[in-house]
Amino acid sequence: MNVLEVREVGKTYGGVVALHDAELTVRAGSVHALLGENGAGKSTLIKVISGAVAPDRGTVSLSGRAVSFASTARAAASGVAVVSQELNLFPDLDVLSNLYPMREPKRGPFRDKRAMIAAAEPVFAELGLDVELDRPLGTLTLAQRQLVEIAKALLTRPRVLILDEPTSALDEASTARLLEILRALRERQVAVVFVSHILEEVMALCDEITVLRDGRTVLSGIARDELDIERVVAAMLGDKPELPDHAAPERSRADEGRGTLELRGVTVPGLLHDIDLTAAPGEVVGLAGLAGSGHTAILEVVAGLRKTSGGRVDLPDGRPVPHGLRAAIAAGVALVSGDRRRLGLLLDKPVWENMAQVRTVALGRDGLFIRPRRLRAAARKLLSTLHIHADSVDTACGLLSGGNQQKVVLAKWLAAEPTVLLLDDPTRGVDVGGKSEIHALLRSVATDSIVLLCSTDLDELAAVCDRVLVLYRGAVCATLTGSRINQHDLLHAMNTGAA
Ligand SMILES: Nc1ncnc2c1ncn2[C@@H]1O[C@H](COP(=O)(O)OP(=O)(O)OP(=O)(O)O)[C@@H](O)[C@H]1O
Ligand SMILES: [Mg+2]
Structure with missing residues (x-):
């Protein structure tokens, strides 16, 4: 079943066309790779889905129903969680507070700290993230902050989980653990969208592939088995020369x-x-x-x-x-x-x-x-x-x-x-x-x-x-x-x- 469908989405920033008729169809219980060169429009498409950016045209549907989220918090409440490329965390708040922005579990009028900790601990363990929950987020390493952002998304128990280059700050061990978690989510029928420039990594994990080039979908949901890395790269680059000439900057x-x-x-x-x-x-x-x-x-x-x-x-x-x-x-x-x-x-x-x-x-x-x-x-x-x-x-x-x-x-x-x-x-x-x-x-x-x-x-x-x-x-x-x-x-x- 298709959980997420994006049709004919366009977005222009000033004079820059970021998306031009972008399409994306994601099945429940699959990992979908969203690929493309730097600037192809991947992050913009994700922001359109999560409500962080309003598209100029086109539609986003969730389980067949058109949606238009007013904010990423609304998207999360409807089961669409995003781990964005630029982390959305508050360095001055402690780790625990960062996990529950605007939706802290409550007991009466107070936030239910015990429930928050009880929910967070197993997720942290699964991610191999070993930090005290009362530490200010700003004191964590980038990799740890990346894992906190991932934990935050997992804690919403999403139906659709979108990760925009989640492994770019992670070492091998953390990456391996994350990929295991994504495989487990796929088993639980979650629809996972995964953006990465490490093609070997995505290709080993994903079931389907969509490639954007200059804001257009040039490959749409092709089964992994029908593609190899060469074909994906060719689709990403189009007919652009693969290695243009260039000179080193002048040195003195x-x-x-x-x-x-x-x-x-x-x-x-x-x-x-x-x-x-x-x-x-x-x-x-x-x-x-x-x-x-x-x-x-x-x-x-x-x-x-x-x-x-x-x-x-x-x-x-x-x-x-x-x-x-x-x-x-x-x-x-x-x-x-x-x-x-x-x-x-x-x-x-x-x-x-x-x-x-x-x-x-x-x-x-x-x-x-x-x-x-x-x-x-x-x-x-x-x-x-x-x-x-x-x-x-x-x-x-x-x-x-x-x-x-x-x-x-x-x-x-x-x-x-x-x-x-x-x-x-x-x-x-x-x-x-x-x-x-x-x-x-x-x-x-x-x-x-x-x-x-x-x-x-x-x-x-x-x-x-x-x-x-x-x-x-x-x-x-x-x-x-x-x-x-x-x-x-x-x-x-x-x-x-x-x-
Ligand atoms: N807020 C903005 N204002 C103006 N231009 C923008 C804005 N956000 C993105 N763009 C432009 O839109 C295009 C698509 O950007 P986007 O961030 O979606 O690319 P991407 O595929 O995620 O690339 P990368 O792999 O480098 O992260 C780029 O040309 C970018 O410069
Ligand atoms: Mg991006």
Whole structure:
């Protein structure tokens, strides 16, 4: 039975057509993948379904009846729960209060805290989320907040559960648990709609696939078995060339110090033990490991974010890495995180201002004498280099699609022309085409700069790295090069700590 039917939905923002005759039909007891490039209209379609955005035309029906929700809370009350790409949580409230926005269980006039806890605890256990319910939400990690958002949706016991890139902030273990839960919901006849750019993940899970391209439905509810990843990608891209030519942004300061980045005996209690690492311009050095094994801690040490108890870190100009991210940026270090909400963007500010943000710190001008005209010209160049879909550099970042926001994060750090570029899962939430563009860009940036890359995407490590250090319990257990940088050898070293 079709639970959810979307017909001929159109939505225009100013001059931008976000949706154009979009269609979506979802069966009860199925997992439906909603796919498309960055900016294709996926999030907009979801917002139309949940009542967060009013469409210009078209209809949404639930079990055959036309609906038009006045708010996402109304949608949830009617059995349609959404885990949105931009989390809708209140950082100042505690975890428990975040779980029940506007619909706290009541006992008389008071909220029934006991009932709230009793309902929440098993859901948290199922998600493997181990946090105290009275903690302020703002103190949680992004992954934990993502899980809280998922728990909040599950607690409404939805008939239709829509998840917009729910795994982009999660590690492997949490992702696996979430996918198990979705399989169980399918058994219970829930209709699940799942958006992800990690195609292997969706294809392994889903029953049907709908693909949007430029706001139109180009594949509508095709059975999973009838499609493979190549065909899905072809539908996403249409007749667009898969890998357009592009040049690296102009570089200047990077040429100054062509020395190496040196870590000697770096130790952080409980995290890193006696790490040695030398990296020179011209190669991309990968860092891999299971969550907590220390690979991302190395990035944080080099970015000045973590105090060491022993050893030293010398930047290419021979000076030790300073304390604090701001000082590290001024010393030529850049840290790009796939977690765009953490090292975030100023969503209400235009693209050019966001791109200029780090650059002004790096050049020590701190916004005092910035010349908007030149900064906008520089931003325009990055916009085309990275194929960022935005009307112009004056568009507010909050209006860009998730993946395009992620590219702006990368652009703003590249604009600072770093000598050391640190990347932590830089392409999470970026579509396949964008991923290969960014990979090519990283290769060209690496001719002048030192690049260290952490990625949960092992194919990404294989695609761009010359050398990968695998960390196990805070120490380097293996160094892989050439054809040994592959899924099998990486996983083996990551899981066993064997060379
Ligand atoms: N509030 C808004 N104002 C103006 N334009 C918008 C707004 N919201 C979305 N858009 C535009 O609509 C188009 C579709 O965006 P949408 O967020 O739906 O894409 P998406 O498929 O979810 O992409 P991603 O994979 O990057 O998250 C984009 O061109 C985006 O810039
Ligand atoms: Mg989106």
